[in-house]
Structures are given as structure tokens and as C-alpha cells.
Amino acid sequence: MRFLPVVAALLAATAASAQVPTGNSAPQPLPVTDLIPAARDIPYPGTVRLEVDATDTRQGIWTIRQTIPVVQPGRMTLLYPQWLPGNHAPRGELDKLSGLTFRAGDQVLPWTRDPADVYAFHLDVPAGVQEVQASFQLLTPTSPDQGRVLVTREMLNLQWEDVSLYPAGYYTRRIPVTATVAYPAGWRAATALRPSVQAGNRVTYGTVNYEVLQDSPVFAGRYFRADDLGQGVTLNTVADHPSELAVPADVLQKHRNLVTQSLRLFGARHYDHYDFLHAITGRLGGIGLEHHRSSENQNDPGYFTDWQASLPDHNLLPHEFVHSWNGKFRRPADLFTPDFRTPMRNSLLWLYEGQTQFWGHVLEARSGMSTKEQVLGKLAVIAATLDVRAGRQWRPLVDTTNDPIISARRPKAWTSWQRSEDYYNEGLLIWTEADAIIRGGTGNRRGMDDFARAFFGIRPGDWGVVSYTLDDVVRTLNGVYQYDWRSFLDQRVNQTGDGAPLGGFTRSGYRLDYAETPNAAQAASMKASKANDLSFSAGLTIDKDGKITQVIWGSPAFRAGLVVGETILAVDGRTYNEAAVKERITTAKGGSALLQLTTKRGEEVRLVPLSWNGGLRYPRFTKVGAKRGALDILLEPK
Known part of the structure; x- marks a missing residue:
């Protein structure tokens, strides 16, 4: 019997469906109930008081106490910041928050974490309670594999979103906060906030709204210098060693020029004062993050003292300063949010x-x-x-x-x-x-x-x-x-x-041309990163130990089957080093011989023929006319 194609397809589908078991359990999902009040553009009644003890430079455990006025008895929801401006993603360090306890006077108030939003904490406040005290610790990373290191024996970087909760239901710009920090004895601190009271190593800052607080981080350190760059701008530098704080006059002038040229460019400023928070360190975690009246910046040792070698770092401060205008004052409408949950x-x-x-x-x-x-x-x-x-x-x-x-x-x-x-x-x-x-x-x-x-x-x-x-x-x-x-x-x-x-x-x-030697900027970058950049020739980059850190899609290295993480042990039978591979690529230029790479990945050692006879190629711009x-x-x- 001859079937039409459509009839045959229907019969096949029917047969297939008949083979599907019909007695399997099939639950319906539980609905997700939003228990968190939406942010409203109304003032929060009362001022939140925040106290941070950041004196522990050995274990990096910060102790936080927060006093939060109560609006009304019953459910109260407190939020830990999640979506952070400048990060462009949910990067709140919730996993570092520990020991969370709430009290009303001597009474401990049990809390529950929201089942859908783990950054939210709910508690029931008894009638007659005027304020709730929260206490917890921030366990700052003690090694880079735990996250960005915030504390060393010489300096710290305090970001307020890490050490505070805020009440749900209000725009963050409508929540007043007064913050106090205890710093290690003898250290100096810099922030866009201005102190209202200082007693020894305890500093209380003037009351601001929570949005401004989050936007005003702190750098503090044992070795510190502040330079007036003019136009209300200060360069505040902390360093691993006091020798890093010796700034040649011509280098300091370049930073003053940056302020002058920026204001000539934009024609106006959008800050009452501006603080570059600047760390010269190989120990504190790296950062380049914009804020309206400050920025967080980390440069490698030698930034001031070996100015020519620090060429790869010369763009960081200009970039972050521009953000005061672009990103902070003028901001895409879909990036502005009323709180740090949205x-x-x-x-x-x-x-x-x-x-x-x-x-x-x-x-x-x-x-x-x-x-x-x-x-x-x-x-x-x-x-x-x-x-x-x-x-x-x-x-x-x-x-x-x-x-x-x-x-x-x-x-x-x-x-x-x-x-x-x-x-x-x-x-x-x-x-x-x-x-x-x-x-x-x-x-x-x-x-x-x-x-x-x-x-x-x-x-x-x-x-x-x-x-x-x-x-x-x-x-x-x-x-x-x-x-x-x-x-x-x-x-x-x-x-x-x-x-x-x-x-x-x-x-x-x-x-855009290519030459056999890198331009000065690329040479300085490769030296600083200890990288062998062959991206535009064989199509890969290699670190100082011979490990491949990048393979360009479609390049000779890609076609040879090389992958990131593979280690080059030898080139044409000679132990790998940067000079040897460059020399071999140079001598192979214009010929037809394959480069023989010996590589190791896990337990596998293999011989990889690499077809590239175009020599070394590094980009540069050539002026035409x-x-x-x-x-x-x-x-x-x-």
C-alpha cells in the first residue's frame, strides 16, 4: 500500500506518542511570591547608623554594627547590595557576610533569608521597638583565590556595600546614613566623604544618603601621601613601601595636566571635590572603578618611580576620571536603578x-x-x-x-x-x-x-x-x-x-601596518605582563612559563590544534624560551618548513607541527602623507 507523505508523517507521530508513558507524575510549580516591598521615592524616617571596625590587618575580619530605625512593627526587610554601579553585573560579596544577628535591645530577633532573593533578610519587629541593631562580620579574602584582597598589612580598601544592609521599600538616595570607621592606628584614610568627628583612629563621616555612601569608598594605608592637583582634585596614594611615594616633579605635573585638560574638554565639573584613591601595590587586589566624586585605582609598584616602565598603567587614572562625567553624571536610562536590588x-x-x-x-x-x-x-x-x-x-x-x-x-x-x-x-x-x-x-x-x-x-x-x-x-x-x-x-x-x-x-x-618589532607601548605591555604576544603572527600568546594563554580563532595555532592551558616545552627540539621561539619564527620566514612544538597538556605530551612562515608581526600605525x-x-x- 502506497502512503502519501503527510499521512505517513501523521502515522509516525501517532506511533511515537503511543510509546510515551502516560502514568508518570507531573507536578505543577509553586508560585514565586515577591515578599520584598518595591522601592518608593519617599524619605526614610530616621538615620541609619553604621559602625565598622577595620583594624584587623592580620586576618582581615571586619566587625560591623548597624542601627536601623523602625518604621512600623511587623515584617521588616533588609537588603544586602547586589547590583553595584560600575560593575555592570550583580557582584555583591554576599558570601563574605557572616555572623549575622539582629537585636531589639536585649532581645534577639530571628531572621529568615528570602527564598527567591538570597540578598534579602526578613525579620518580625515587635510593637514598641524604635530601632533594630544588626551585627555581623565581613570576612575579607585572605588570598586571591577567594576573591579580591581588600586588606594587607600596609593598606585597605573599604567599600561600603560590603559592610552594610539597607531597608527595602525606599530609593537608596532617600535613606540617610551616618558612618563611623575604626582604622588601624597611625593609618591615614581618603574618601570623597568628609569627616565630621575624629577621635584617634575612629572617624565619623557627615550624614549622606545611602547612594552617596555606596559611591564613596575608602583607601587607607600606613604609607600615604596626598597631592593637590588643583580644581578641587586630590591624588591620594597609598603604597606597599614608602619608597613608592617619591613622585618626580614632572610626573606630578602630568597628573595636574590631566585635571586641566579634562576640565577644558568638558567645560564644567560635576563634583564639589574629587579624590583619586590610588594604591601602588602588588598585594592589594587590582581595581579600576568609577565613582562620582572619586575613583578606585590600583597600579603596580614603580608607577611613579619608574615612569617609562609603567607606561601600560598611564591610562587608568584618565579613564576613571572621565567617568565622573560619563557614567556617573550622564548615565544610560536603563542603567539607572532606584536601589541595589533592581x-x-x-x-x-x-x-x-x-x-x-x-x-x-x-x-x-x-x-x-x-x-x-x-x-x-x-x-x-x-x-x-x-x-x-x-x-x-x-x-x-x-x-x-x-x-x-x-x-x-x-x-x-x-x-x-x-x-x-x-x-x-x-x-x-x-x-x-x-x-x-x-x-x-x-x-x-x-x-x-x-x-x-x-x-x-x-x-x-x-x-x-x-x-x-x-x-x-x-x-x-x-x-x-x-x-x-x-x-x-x-x-x-x-x-x-x-x-x-x-x-x-x-x-x-x-x-594599520605590521613590523617585526613591537611598538614601544606593546613592548612595555609585554614586559610588564611577562607575555610573549604572537597574536598577529602564529596566532597565540604565551606566558613566561611557556603556557598558552590565548589562541586566535582561525590562526595557524588554531589550525594546529593548540589550546589555552597547553604548555610549550620545546621548539624544534630546543627548550622553550621567548627568545628561542622568536628566533625560530624569524628564521622560518619565507620558507616552507613547519615549526615543531613539543607541548604538554595534563599527562599528554605531543609533537605539534605549526605552519607559519610569515615571520614576526606586531601592529603599528603608519602615517600616510x-x-x-x-x-x-x-x-x-x-
Whole structure:
């Protein structure tokens, strides 16, 4: 009997369904009940008092006591901060909170953790109770594998969100807080907060709202210096050793230039005072985090004392300072939240972080923190890295703004294919191109400086938040120079494609080339990180011990089957070292011989033939012609 295709398919489906057991249990899910009151834009009645004992530098155990006024008897919900500004992801250190106890006078109040939101704690407050006391410890990491180290014998970094709870049901900007900290004896502390009372090593800060408190972290240390950079800005530095605090006069002047050039760029400031919190250390955990009136910055030893060698670190302070305008004062509307429980959305990070990355490099050059040639060297590495990033073929830039949430900055096996937080550096390339378009269309009379003043330079003295949308960005760009900016941004942000957006360089008369030796910026970076970067030749990077730390998707190393974590033991029968592999790649240039790598991964040792005869290749920009282009003008001091 001959069946029609449709009839045959129906009979097959019926037969398949008949084989599915019908007596299996099939429960229905329990509904999730939200027990946490929504944040309201009303004042919290009373002031929260927070006391932190941060004197333990041996075990790093901080003791916290918090007094929280009671609004009414019954259920009270207290929250531990989860979604933290500048982190672009839920990064609250809840696992470090221990020993939590609530009391009303001498009575212990039992608590329960919310079953759906583990950052929320519920307790029942008896009638007549005016305030609740919370006590707990923050167990700061004692080694990097537990998290970022916050305490050493020489310094500490106190972030208020780690050591406090706040009442649910209110915008954080409507909750008053008075904080007191006991620091190790003899240490000095810096923060955007200002003391109201100081007695010995105990400092009480003036009352602020909880949002401002969270945005005003502390660096404190045994070895400390403060430098007035002018315009209400202070550079506060703590160090592992007092020798690191010797600052040459010309280096200090470059930091003063950074402040001057930034204010000339934006035309207004959005802080009453600003404090760089700066640690020169190899012991405290690394950080670069923006705040409205301060920033947290860690640089390696030698930052001041070996200025040329510290070239890779010269961009950190410019980047974080720009954030006072971009990210803190002007903030994407979907990143502004009423509290630290509401999820943040990152869709405009290509402006928040991308344009900050752009201005950070521009100000690095304008201030003299690095020379123009050094900055161009850094930009060449950025451009080349993104130009060979195969992941651009499937993942648009806008989707990388979700990476802080998806990946949480964990290591990746195939970064060039998976992509990472590319909105930083690819955003930089987009805004470099935008500047070249504006300058080209206006005969160099206008550029992105005009956008900066129009977009970020409004309302001088206001250190609140002015949110924005994509429409606001496009409107401001068109106010500077009429162009189809919406399509320009859509193509580069929302669309996939091959090759990075390098128009900002080509329009300025620069060509991305490759040479057999690294430019000065890349050489300094490789020396500081002890990395052998062969990304643009064989297609891999190798650490000082021969371990592969990156394999470029589609590269010769990729085609040879090499993976991250594999260790190169030998090259052509000779024990691996950086000089040997570079020498072998150089001698093989133009020939047809394969490089024979001996590698080890786990218990497996194998011989890997690597086909690459193009020699060593390191990116740099070559100026085409002598004409002064948009990029040259952009990087000049103002």
C-alpha cells in the first residue's frame, strides 16, 4: 500500500506518542511570591547608623554594627547590595557576610533569608521597638583565590556595600546614613566623604544618603601621601613601601595636566571635590572603578618611580576620571536603578565605557601622561586585536554589553571567537571614527570635543544624575554636525561583520601596518605582563612559563590544534624560551618548513607541527602623507 507523505508523517507521530508513558507524575510549580516591598521615592524616617571596625590587618575580619530605625512593627526587610554601579553585573560579596544577628535591645530577633532573593533578610519587629541593631562580620579574602584582597598589612580598601544592609521599600538616595570607621592606628584614610568627628583612629563621616555612601569608598594605608592637583582634585596614594611615594616633579605635573585638560574638554565639573584613591601595590587586589566624586585605582609598584616602565598603567587614572562625567553624571536610562536590588541593563555601555575609553586615551596624550606616539602604539594594538576578532562575524557589539553578566570576567578558552567586553575598545574605535567624520565635514572646526561639552558639560556643579537614551545621543551628535548618525551607530553597534571599524584612522591618514618589532607601548605591555604576544603572527600568546594563554580563532595555532592551558616545552627540539621561539619564527620566514612544538597538556605530551612562515608581526600605525589629520588634532593639548 502506497502512503502519501503527510499521512505517513501523521502515522509516525501517532506511533511515537503511543510509546510515551502516560502514568508518570507531573507536578505543577509553586508560585514565586515577591515578599520584598518595591522601592518608593519617599524619605526614610530616621538615620541609619553604621559602625565598622577595620583594624584587623592580620586576618582581615571586619566587625560591623548597624542601627536601623523602625518604621512600623511587623515584617521588616533588609537588603544586602547586589547590583553595584560600575560593575555592570550583580557582584555583591554576599558570601563574605557572616555572623549575622539582629537585636531589639536585649532581645534577639530571628531572621529568615528570602527564598527567591538570597540578598534579602526578613525579620518580625515587635510593637514598641524604635530601632533594630544588626551585627555581623565581613570576612575579607585572605588570598586571591577567594576573591579580591581588600586588606594587607600596609593598606585597605573599604567599600561600603560590603559592610552594610539597607531597608527595602525606599530609593537608596532617600535613606540617610551616618558612618563611623575604626582604622588601624597611625593609618591615614581618603574618601570623597568628609569627616565630621575624629577621635584617634575612629572617624565619623557627615550624614549622606545611602547612594552617596555606596559611591564613596575608602583607601587607607600606613604609607600615604596626598597631592593637590588643583580644581578641587586630590591624588591620594597609598603604597606597599614608602619608597613608592617619591613622585618626580614632572610626573606630578602630568597628573595636574590631566585635571586641566579634562576640565577644558568638558567645560564644567560635576563634583564639589574629587579624590583619586590610588594604591601602588602588588598585594592589594587590582581595581579600576568609577565613582562620582572619586575613583578606585590600583597600579603596580614603580608607577611613579619608574615612569617609562609603567607606561601600560598611564591610562587608568584618565579613564576613571572621565567617568565622573560619563557614567556617573550622564548615565544610560536603563542603567539607572532606584536601589541595589533592581537589575541593571547595559545596552548603552558602548557609550558609557566606549566613549570613556576614547576620552581616556585622548586625555592620556593631551596631558602628557604618555606621548602621542605611545598612545598611537596602544591604539594600534587595540585596532589590530579587534580587526582579527572572528567573533565579530556572529556576535554584534551590542551583545557584548551583556558580557559582565554572562561571563562575570571569567577566563575564556576562545576569546577571539566568543568575544568579551569589546564595547570598551570597539566603542573607542567608533568614537574615533565619529570624530574624524565631524572634523572632515566641518573643515576641522568641530569634533567630538563639541559633543563632550554639549552632552556632558551641562549643569555645572550638579553631581546628581542626568540619564539619557539613544535618541539623546543622536540628537546631540546632529547638533554638532548633521549626519545620518542613527544608521552609523546601528551598523557598528547592532550589526555583525568582518574587520574592525578603522575609519577613524584611515580618514586621518593612518594605515594599520605590521613590523617585526613591537611598538614601544606593546613592548612595555609585554614586559610588564611577562607575555610573549604572537597574536598577529602564529596566532597565540604565551606566558613566561611557556603556557598558552590565548589562541586566535582561525590562526595557524588554531589550525594546529593548540589550546589555552597547553604548555610549550620545546621548539624544534630546543627548550622553550621567548627568545628561542622568536628566533625560530624569524628564521622560518619565507620558507616552507613547519615549526615543531613539543607541548604538554595534563599527562599528554605531543609533537605539534605549526605552519607559519610569515615571520614576526606586531601592529603599528603608519602615517600616510604629511598632512595633519583629524587624529593628530584630536590628540593635541588644548
